[in-house]
Amino acid sequence: METCLSQIETARPRIGFIGLGTMGAPMALNLVKAGFEVSVPDRRSLPSIVRATTTICSDIADVAQTSEIIILMLPDTSDVENVVFGPGGIAAADLAGKLVVDMSSISPQATKTIADQLIAIGCQYLDAPVSGGQIGAKAGTLTIMAGGSKAAFERAKPILQALGKSITHVGEANGAGQVCKIANQMIVALNIQAVAEAFALVSRFGIDKVKVREAMLGGFAGSRVLDVHGQRMIEGAFEPGFRIALHRKDLRLAMHVAETLGASIPATEVVEQLFTDAIDQGGSNWDHSALYRIAERGNRFT
Amino acid sequence: METCLSQIETARPRIGFIGLGTMGAPMALNLVKAGFEVSVPDRRSLPSIVRATTTICSDIADVAQTSEIIILMLPDTSDVENVVFGPGGIAAADLAGKLVVDMSSISPQATKTIADQLIAIGCQYLDAPVSGGQIGAKAGTLTIMAGGSKAAFERAKPILQALGKSITHVGEANGAGQVCKIANQMIVALNIQAVAEAFALVSRFGIDKVKVREAMLGGFAGSRVLDVHGQRMIEGAFEPGFRIALHRKDLRLAMHVAETLGASIPATEVVEQLFTDAIDQGGSNWDHSALYRIAERGNRFT
Numbered sequence: 001m002e003t004c005l006s007q008i009e010t011a012r013p014r015i016g017f018i019g020l021g022t023m024g025a026p027m028a029l030n031l032v033k034a035g036f037e038v039s040v041p042d043r044r045s046l047p048s049i050v051r052a053t054t055t056i057c058s059d060i061a062d063v064a065q066t067s068e069i070i071i072l073m074l075p076d077t078s079d080v081e082n083v084v085f086g087p088g089g090i091a092a093a094d095l096a097g098k099l100v101v102d103m104s105s106i107s108p109q110a111t112k113t114i115a116d117q118l119i120a121i122g123c124q125y126l127d128a129p130v131s132g133g134q135i136g137a138k139a140g141t142l143t144i145m146a147g148g149s150k151a152a153f154e155r156a157k158p159i160l161q162a163l164g165k166s167i168t169h170v171g172e173a174n175g176a177g178q179v180c181k182i183a184n185q186m187i188v189a190l191n192i193q194a195v196a197e198a199f200a201l202v203s204r205f206g207i208d209k210v211k212v213r214e215a216m217l218g219g220f221a222g223s224r225v226l227d228v229h230g231q232r233m234i235e236g237a238f239e240p241g242f243r244i245a246l247h248r249k250d251l252r253l254a255m256h257v258a259e260t261l262g263a264s265i266p267a268t269e270v271v272e273q274l275f276t277d278a279i280d281q282g283g284s285n286w287d288h289s290a291l292y293r294i295a296e297r298g299n300r301f302t
Numbered sequence: 303m304e305t306c307l308s309q310i311e312t313a314r315p316r317i318g319f320i321g322l323g324t325m326g327a328p329m330a331l332n333l334v335k336a337g338f339e340v341s342v343p344d345r346r347s348l349p350s351i352v353r354a355t356t357t358i359c360s361d362i363a364d365v366a367q368t369s370e371i372i373i374l375m376l377p378d379t380s381d382v383e384n385v386v387f388g389p390g391g392i393a394a395a396d397l398a399g400k401l402v403v404d405m406s407s408i409s410p411q412a413t414k415t416i417a418d419q420l421i422a423i424g425c426q427y428l429d430a431p432v433s434g435g436q437i438g439a440k441a442g443t444l445t446i447m448a449g450g451s452k453a454a455f456e457r458a459k460p461i462l463q464a465l466g467k468s469i470t471h472v473g474e475a476n477g478a479g480q481v482c483k484i485a486n487q488m489i490v491a492l493n494i495q496a497v498a499e500a501f502a503l504v505s506r507f508g509i510d511k512v513k514v515r516e517a518m519l520g521g522f523a524g525s526r527v528l529d530v531h532g533q534r535m536i537e538g539a540f541e542p543g544f545r546i547a548l549h550r551k552d553l554r555l556a557m558h559v560a561e562t563l564g565a566s567i568p569a570t571e572v573v574e575q576l577f578t579d580a581i582d583q584g585g586s587n588w589d590h591s592a593l594y595r596i597a598e599r600g601n602r603f604t
Contacts, residue, residue, distance in 0.1 A: 108507070131521045143521040168517035171509045179507045180514055183500035187523035190496030190569065197492070197567040198485035201556065204563040205410070205481045207473045212482055215470035219433050219445040221489035223525030254503065261506040264600045265499040266576070267492065270569050298566045 012036055015159065016067030018060055018083055018090070019104065023130070024073035025050055026138040027103070027163050034162035039063050064093035069159060070100045076249070077106040084114055096122035101156050103144075103163075105129045105250065108175035108182070108257055115148070115174035124152040127174055128160060129181035133242060141165040145184070147176030182257060185250035189271045191225035192288055196295035199233050203296065209234050229289035241287030248275040314338050317461065318369030320362055320385055320392070321406065325432070326375035327352050328440040329405070329465050336464035341365050366395035371461060372402045378551065379408040386416055398424035403458050405446075405465075407431040407552065410477035410484070410559055417450070417476035426454040429476055430462060431483035435544060443467040447486070449478030484559060487552035491573045493527035494590055498597035501535050505598065511536050531591035543589030550577040 016039045017028040025047050031038050032053045039055040040046065041063050046056075057063045060083060064070050070090055074080050080102055085091050090100070100118055102111065102125070115125040126148035136142040142164035146153050153169045160167045170180045198221075202212050213230040216222060232238065251272040258265045274294050283290055318341045319330040327349050333340050334355045341357040342348065343365050348358075359365045362385060366372050372392055376382050382404060387393050392402070402420055404413065404427070417427035428450035438444040444466035448455050455471045462469045472482045500523075504514050515532040518524060534540065553574040560567045576596050585592055 131523075143517060145517050166517060166520050168513055170504075170513045170517060171507070173508060176507060176509050179504055179509060180517060183504050183514060184518055184521065184523045186500045186503070187496040187518065187525075187528065190492055190499070191523070191525060193569045194489040194492030194496070197565075197570055198488045201488070201560055201563065201565045201567065202472075202481055202485050204565050205473070205478060205559075206475060207478050207481060211470055211472045212485060215445060215447050215468060215472060215482060216486055216489065218468050219486065220526050220530075221433070221486045221493070223489075223493060223527070224522050225525070226489065228522075257507075258503055261503065262600045263499075263503045263506050264597055265503065267495045267569050267572050268499055270572055274568070295566055298564045 012158070013068040014039065014066065016040070016057075016063035016070040016090075017054070017073070018063060018070065019073035019079075020046060020050055021073070021075070022134050023137045026134065027071075027073060027142075028054060030137075030140045030162050031159065036159065036162070039067050059088055060090055061088050061092040064090035064095065064098075068098055069156065070098065071159070072100065072102045072104055074104040074106075076104075077110045080104050080106050080114065081110065084118070091118075091121075099124040099126065099152060099155050101126045101128050101159070103128050103130055105181050105185075105253075106178060107253055108178040109260065111147075111175045111178050112173075124149065124155065125174055126152040126156050127177040128156065129177055130164065131181065131184050132164070136164075143184075144168070145170050145177045145180040147171050147178065147180070148174050179257060182250060182254045185247065186254050186265065186268050188225060189247055189251055189275075189288065190267055191223050192229050192291050193267075193271045193274065193295070195226050195230050195233065196289075196292040199230070199292060200295040200298065204298070232287065232289040233292040238286045238290040238293065240285060241289065243284065244275050244278050244286050244288050244290060245284040247288045248272060248279065251275065314460070315370040316341065316368065318342070318359075318365035318372040318392075319356070319375070320365060320372065321375035321377075321381075322348060322352055323375070323377070324436050325439045328436065329373075329375060329444075330356060332439075332442045332464050333461065338461070338464070341369050361390055362392055363390050363394040366392035366397065366400075370400055371458065372400065373461070374402065374404045374406055376406040376408075378406075379412045382406050382408050382416065383412065386420070393420075401426040401428065401454055401457050403428045403430050403461070405430050405432055407483050407487075407555075408480060409555055410480040411562065413449075413477045413480050414475075426451065426457065427476055428454040428458050429479040430458065431479055432466065433483065433486050434466070438466070445486075446470070447472050447479045447482040449473050449480065449482070450476050481559060484552060484556045487549065488556050488567065488570050490527060491549060491553055491577075491590065491593075492569055493525050494531050494593050495569075495573045495576065495597075497528050497532050497535065498591075498594040501532070501594060502597040502600065506600070534589065534591040535594040540588045540592040540595065542587060543591065545586065546577050546580050546588050546590050546592060547586040549590045550574060550581065553577065
């Protein structure tokens with residue numbers, strides 16, 4: 001632990017990290033392990049290992065003031081808006097020449113608005129949401145999808161390489177990373193529903209799901225979801241994992257983006273409704289593979 | 303070529319093969335290559351290589367009469383019903399002690415009815431539909447999902463091993479193989495729609511699909527469909543492959559089975575409707591990955 005001082009000369013950029021939750025804390029630690037100096041805002045909830053290895057600043061604006069690159073890892077769009085522009089937010093610091101990397105999963109439209117405002121005051125902006133969950137965050141094996149200028153991406157790259165194993169610059173427009181993340185979540189949700197419907201059908205015929213999963217894994221129906229969530233459905237192991245409430249948030253973002261862009265996502269809309277059914281039945285905190293619970297009840301549409 | 307004689311003593315069972323289309327012809331040839339004696343009915347459409355290497359019988363009943371194990375590989379439920387019970391069908395032969403293996407993809411309910419009638423006259427029955435397409439049929443690498451008694455499965459096994467690489471006895475009830483095949487087709491259809499919706503969304507935002515596929519393949523959205531059909535969508539390569547009209551047939555079977563069993567398959571129903579949209583737009587013979595063509599037109603439901 002080191003108290004928050006003015007910026008120290010180092011070969012590597014000093015990083016400010018805001019949002020030290022279940023994802024952010026292990027990510028910040030991976031940056032420390034990779035040799036970066038990391039500043040974080042003082043919070044009671046700060047894990048002791050984070051407190052022991054990073055520089056503790058009094059508040060968010062101080063983190064921004066003393067860092068060259070500021071990483072955000074926050075729950076939702078409104079959290080990012082507050083941390084950037086709210087009272088005592090990072091925009092209270094002098095951001096000219098700095099780079100903000102938002103690794104949260106939030107609205108692409110809001111991302112574009114935030115990015116435009118920061119770029120207007122001479123700050124670079126990269127949206128770089130991740131896939132891979134807490135396991136990927138801990139292991140430094142996240143999939144990272146980045147949107148923003150080539151310059152912003154190249155500047156962030158050494159940092160992203162300490163956090164993920166697959167890092168793709170998907171587009172030069174801010175929001176492109178967020179749209180790609182949303183598309184990823186659509187595919188995962190629909191692939192889960194595919195397995196849930198298939199397994200519900202075979203179960204009702206009296207067929208053992210273990211054999212079905214085994215028969216299909218090597219063929220054209222094969223997927224990571226059939227492998228991992230197919231196994232969860234067999235075991236009835238629906239502790240998160242990735243919570244249904246969070247996945248529904250992503251599908252609602254998808255529906256909003258689709259509406260804005262005039263895209264047609266009818267199957268995604270069905271799964272959003274099924275997540276809502278699950279939540280109505282007390283399933284907010286079930287793992288998203290618990291779509292199987294809804295499917296196996298049967299006859300929803302008749 | 304050999305004319306149809308009374309059964310010759312051999313160590314291996316003599317096989318009758320009925321249904322020598324794009325799938326059946328290469329499958330019959332793989333049985334010849336594996337050393338089985340194969341009888342087929344005389345047909346003008348018989349590929350010359352099949353004609354040259356198999357025993358030609360005058361009709362279907364003769365094939366059944368001179369074979370110990372009779373394999374069916376036919377387009378649809380009514381074809382199987384006709385070949386079994388129609389005029390000059392295999393039921394005209396003495397089937398007692400023989401084994402019928404239906405490798406067509408047809409209705410599980412009809413399968414159960416046919417199986418019950420054949421079993422009542424002392425014939426064994428195995429439904430063993432396949433996945434893997436013409437490529438798998440030629441290479442002998444089909445995925446085979448079998449339903450029927452253990453005895454029927456064990457008797458068919460040496461034959462199935464010459465045709466496929468993944469052979470699973472999914473259940474002891476006849477129809478179990480068909481239900482498993484239907485479940486497989488549901489997963490494939492929904493996984494295609496997942497990629498189609500995701501790709502349509504990112505494209506409208508101006509993101510390159512090549513990068514999105516690349517970013518997602520190693521992660522949780524990864525699947526055989528994202529790999530193979532994602533590439534088709536990128537290239538706009540919608541020649542079959544597997545025709546939309548055939549895949550819709552499978553989804554309609556799924557809907558019929560689901561209704562009978564009281565299962566809920568709402569996302570499958572959406573994709574059946576999208577296949578119908580494609581067919582209405584002249585897409586019967588498009589590859590099933592052309593669901594992307596429907597998705598990229600946008601705004602269907604608004």
